[in-house]
Amino acid sequence: MSTDEESRFGELSFVYNMGNDADHKPDRLGAGEGAEVVLYDQTGNDDRVRGVLYIDDYRTYIQSVSTVNFRQTGNGDRTEFINDIINALYGPIITVSPDSLDFGTVLVNSGENLTLTISNEGNDVLTVSDISVEGDCFSTDFEQEYDLDPDDESELTVTFEPTATGDFEGFVTITSSDPFYGELSVYICGTGAAPEIALSPDSLNFGDVQVDDSVEQDFYIGNHGQIGLTVSEIYIDGNHFNVDFGGEFTVEA
Template identity: 30%
Template sequence: NVSRGVTGVGTPPPPQISVTPASQDFAAVAVGGSADRTFTVQNIGGGTLTGSASASSPFGVFSGSSFSLAAGASQDVVVRFSPALEASYSGSVNFTSNAGNVSPGVTGVGTPPPPQISVTPASQDFGAVAVGGSANRTFTVRNIGGGTLTGSASASSPFGVFSGSPFSLHTGGSLGVVVRFSPTATGSFTGNVSFTSNGGNASRGVSGTGAQITVQTPKAGEAWYINRNVTIRWASRGLSGNVKIELSRDGGISWATLLPSTPNDGDQTWKVTGPATRQGRIRVCDLSGAVRDTNDANFTILRDVLTH
């Protein structure tokens, strides 16, 4: 009999890469949007598995691109699909490692972006508006997404949507929505214009003041004499700032400015000037001319009998 010795060394198995699943479908994703899917890379061998993952546009590795995994360890690799065009896409995610390479497939479809509403400006102030009158302001609605944006706008009294609702806007289209403020009483008012649509909703603030001026003198039929001082009297509510006083000598057909700006304190002394007329009217208004009142009927301007 003969016996011969043998020797050997048992060593750890080498690393071995496993990537699951074998592919990922991102399905339909709107252009300009994105979607994520996850692959799991695992070391099903021994030692340490090291490597990285990469993909070409419109696919890309969002997180977990580099990995270093002990035996049995795993890591998620998140891949993002971000289509820039309306088209079908296919590609692969390339996992390269010290234990070989794996390339699972990825697919996805870029679809038209959904409609998206934009409303400007952020708010509108109507300022002072005469009670019983009205003023308009405009909001611009725009479809900054894709498809067709459909919707409507609404507001509560004393605000209301005058025109531009409902709306239907293609990509990039815009429309002016006119809002009207119609105060029926003096005071400050605030509210919101509500825009509802298939591309989101928006609310924009509106504010305004109901204001009123009442001319108290001159009275109907009153006589004012040239070169004498008289007092013009008025009352106001909901009005701030100065007022303007005007005179008509033809019953209100044409007007001349007596005082372009004077404190809104309710009375103003004026030295009467010619020419004489039997169709005198006084008008007091805010500096914008939006809120105003005229005395009720004609008065007379006469030559001063004491000096003529």
């Protein structure tokens, strides 16, 4: 079998004798009716068309182009094969966007949210029965099973809350009634980071200072971490000292 969505359905070989046995003699397409699926001979070197399948609201039609025996290892049941085609064409089709999530760098002990959009691009109701997360520090807001009508979509919030510095990765796995992708996994990753303050020098000695006079010295605030350091306040414990802190600022990593 070959379809317009070869990456989704691929190619299948199957056992089906067309046109010989009265019990298996195919229905005929009417004039002007088209084919949804084209059947090819997979037994030889050629790829000549051997039959077509057409589905409308009332019947399934199969038109023989020539008599051919398709072979499959395993179950060659005609009804099961036709049902597989119907499900592929007219069942639910799950799509998830984007196909991966990169949270980038996130401050340790804080959280970042990103969104996955789950859509049903098929022709039947899609049931999302479970959503699981593999990987430390990741979670979702999935609560319970739900249905998506054709052309409907839902949003899933994925949260990354690193508890330590370093790289994290995992997968969000969506279990649904899609006949081909009953389990669909999305790669997720992120980096936990923290600032690390560094002061230079680590002490200040003003020496002897005349009464009612003043002496200034500088010290430097650095950041040896992996993410910006926010300095929100500087205060002094001790009399006769003051600092020219002008308000909150950030020291980049």
